[in-house]
Amino acid sequence: MQRRARNSALKVLLGVSALCFLYAWQGVEATRTGYEIEKLRREMRDIEHSNDYLRKDISIALSPASLEAKAQKLGMAYPEPDRVVQLGPQRGETGQSFWLARFFKRGNGRSM
């Protein structure tokens, strides 16, 4: 009887100890995970900033001033309107085209 009572007490003690250990472990894990999350958040922001700067570089490279400077270096110049040949139907022309092409044209006359 006494032994049974002692064993039960030991089991209860073990159970309570296990719960206390679990509680303590949870707290430590939460802190460790918190560090991890914050580290990943900083990394994500860092990558976003890098991305922003790459997009900035693209925008600057595609700016009209930048493109003109590059074009001038290659010896290019603005064409006058009379040096440009228009392909396709001109203003006032009836614009006759093959029936298959007309089938694929949108209502506003532009091809798909």
Add this chain to the structure above:
Amino acid sequence: MSVPTLRQRIKFCAIICSVAPAIVFLRLFYLQTIKHENLSRTASKSFDRLVSETGPRGRIFDAQGDLLAESIVTWDCGLMKKELAHPSRDLDALASTLKVPRKTLGDRYARAKNYMPVKKGLDRAEYEKLKELNLRGVTLDARQSRYYPSGSLARGLLGVAGEKGGLSGLELLYDKVLAGTVSKREVVRDAAGRIIYGDTLKDGGRPMDLHLTLDKRIQFFAQESVKKYTESTRARQGIVIVQDPRNGNILAMASWPENLNQVVPVEWVYEPGSTFKAITFAAALDTEKTSPSETFFCENGKWQFAPRVTIGDHEPDGTLTLSQVLERSSNIGTAKLGIQLGLQDFYRYAKAFGFGTRTGLGFYGESSGIMRPASKYKPVDLAVGSYGHGLAATPIQVVNAYSAIANGGLLMEPRLVARVADPSRNAAREEKPTVIRRAAGEKAIKTLKRMLRAVVTRGTGKTADVAGYSIAGKTGTSKTIDEYGKYVSGKNVASFAGFFPLDDPLYTILVIIDQPRAFNYGSETAAPAFREIASRIITATGLPPDVDAGGRPNN
């Protein structure tokens, strides 16, 4: 020793040994349960922090969706003097990495108590170089900075944004829409200051983006041309506005020299001069107080209107048809037409075309121009007012009036913003084109447009013509007025207002060259600039020719 005695001793030892853990356990119990709330509150005060972050400002796009303005993270570098491990060596490294003069840093360091700013607005490359140095005591604070990827493109219109918001131009006008939102996070830090846990209390979200009606290409052409012609004529300033007459959309608005504090095309006023003649003609044709077959005797270039008032033309002309009065820009012919029109109708049509009233763009400094009340007009005021003297207008009023002529008589509200959108590109608010009023009838406008075409083919506007395209417009040369409304002698304002193609206009362009020193007339300065901008637009948009070599329509 008997067994009962041994057991008692073991029990006694167990009791002695459990006293210390029991005391610890009781103390823990007391701290964790009874004192738990108090201690948690004290700990929170030390470790919990509310962190506010201002998000980026909204972006600004042109009509094609190309970026004109955006916010990006930059860093402000500072250092804590007391934490520097090797001050001299660290300052050398900072100076060479950030390209700051070593002497400047040294002087600042000597004067500083502890914190010392080093350099503001570091970009990513500088930030990464600095991080690699791994210097103790160097701080890097992130903040949002505004950048304009196209450099000076449309900067006068976009304006400037500071740390606290927009300061001028569209940045100021749409500050509430573009302002970065504040997000709040509750963070728990450890003893070393590192964040253990963070919870977003308020997510600021992204602010709205502005989609303008500006066309980046046309804006570039306008800026290049206005700079070129202003500098080549050694003028005080130049202004160009390009508008779509069908809907009032502003496609380009440029001024030179660049002014970031003022939107010059809506704030500056000038005498429109001969470009205003088109309004007098529209009024006279629409009220049928004249017809294309009527002729006017232009007094051989000098007309004694009143005892001390002489109206003069730059060419001594005799009798001219109505169209020739406009083609040759005769002040005398136009003054006679204006008198024939009468003050009431003159004033009514000037107002109908938008003069004397703000256009509704909304800029804080926008002027309504200067038009005295009709009751203060004397006969000489009507005569000179007919050819654009004695009244003042803003460039936006003039281009808007010419757009009304171009589109058949409808005065449109000028538009700069096409829509205000949220970042996912779902339109939050579309700004629809608005017709303010019908300024003149279609029949009168059609006749006027033909006359304006003749100005370019046969008259003073020949230098604005582009072969193969039906350009119509009017030159203007007027006297400069100072801030007190007085004429400044020897100083002119040269301008050209026009549109094309004639029958279905897509572009209205106004060019103003203020106080050119080389060449004075609109035909010599502003008209060639118009031609250059029109040519660039035609080439860039692939606009097909609509007239043949003889000036006849292609169809």
